[in-house]
Amino acid sequence: MPLASRLVLLLPLLATLQAVAAEPAAPAQPTLVFMTDFGQRDDSVAICKGVMLGLEPRLRIIDLSHDVEPYSVLDGARFLAGTAPYYPAGTVFVTVIDPGVGSDRRAIVAKTKRGQYFVLPDNGLITLVERQEGLTEVRHLTNSAWNLTPSLSSTFHGRDVFAPVGARIARGDDWTQVGPVLTEWKRLEIPEAKLTDTALNGTVLAIEHPYGNLVTNADGALLAKLGYQRGDTARVTFGKGRELRLPFAATFSDVPLGKPLMYVDSRGRVAFAINQGHFAQQNGIKPLTTFVLRKK
Template sequence: MHLALRLVLLLTLLAALPAVGAEPSAPTPSPAQPTVIFMTDFGQRDDSVAICKGAMLGLEPRLRIIDLSHDVEPYSVLDGARFLAGTAPYYPAGTVFVTVIDPGVGSERRALVAKTKRGQFFVLPDNGLTTLLEHQEGITEVRNITNAAWHFSPNLSSTFHGRDVFAPVGARLARGDDWTQVGPPITDWQRLNIPQVKLTDTALNGTVLAIEHPFGNLVTNADGALLAKLGYQRGDTARVTFGKGRELRVPLVTTFSAVPVGKPLMYVDSRGRVAFAVNQGHFAQQNSVKPLTTFVLRRK
């Protein structure tokens, strides 16, 4: 019996060895960890963010939740739209973005899931948050969340749809549930009214999208490549007017310290857009500029 046992063990070890000349087998890839990118204007002073995360993790404990921001300017759909468009390109297909900037919570506004050409999903209220994504990423389909089975519970709060609607829908999508079951497709979702950049023979007409906090830099909707079409190169001085204000003269530079402290400048920001700042100052306050202020940048 002892000899027979040794023979069985030897045959087992030989069977486990790869055949001569055989390629080693590739390791079996582990499934991607389901990921939710979470953004709200809730702030961090109370338990709202943690409650929403709990609603998601209760449905999918493997979930990885990445905080985009919870300090979005309260009620600022435009800022939310800007942050979604700025963040989406850095995450893979299948990522789910849950956004709760929802001044119309409890009203007749719809709750949506939007799918982009990149294959990402965006769970959010129907108030214009998809506007910049649509221009940048392309949206293939939008569905109205009407299936109550996807909610946190049958009884919805009238003021906390982050917990009751958006969080559970995001978690179900991230774990692989069939997104077409959330509700019917729609085509009339809301868009923000953001004027498009216009380039004429004499000037560029654009819009300030946001004030970059806390520094006061202006974020615009103008692509930095348009500066060359206006004839500008680094070191040139540009003439620009914001709203009905006076014309300013600002140098085109690559970074803030290229001008003395307290002096204004124009540059192309990290996302490739035309931007304005004051070195160690607050451009928006100094020039009374707010989001959606129009500007005219004269040709060189």
């Protein structure tokens, strides 16, 4: 076939390729991370997701958890801070752990210094994210046009407020239109660990489900300041209980089955466990129990 004829046959293909190249790239799929204490046995989570997808069908919804301990704002705050670093700027977090639903508690939207958005009740859920990430702005969600309907249920703001607002922000609506800027919002009074000349004074923040390990507020780096190295035996007292002697180990299998240990968990915090046992139950420890770890 002559060269000229071949070129004529290629012209339609070239035109098609040029047209495709000229088309704007499809917008990135927006990500929304969703957490509640609703559980999975009824339709509440599915209803909220339906609201979100109705406003933004391209939305990618990631379930952080829907089995947060009921009404535990502290656990919710802890999970948000633990998850946020692994998601990119622009991610929207919608959290509904809302014991005060229907009361005069405020709904807020917070933006972090990394450009993530948090849509949640103003009950302290943002506390640990603020400490860890820093906030650039917090707004009071008062613009009723952003709600699902003008009339709100008194008991299901997850559906009526938080889900639609989160979806609108994720699809690119101007988040500053949700309401006025706030200068103060509720923060949980979460104690910080204190190092003295003789000991580390800390607090158990949570019990890790389902294993019963203790999650504390103490940075693992403080163990070195107490003189501890792996293989040493730690002396620790929980609340008003007796002093326990626990090996400082790297992982659970470093001690025999059923034996306790102190270790640094995957988040870099001092933690306590029993190898294939339940430390909290065996020692009668609940969240917010204090402990004293003696200097070596």
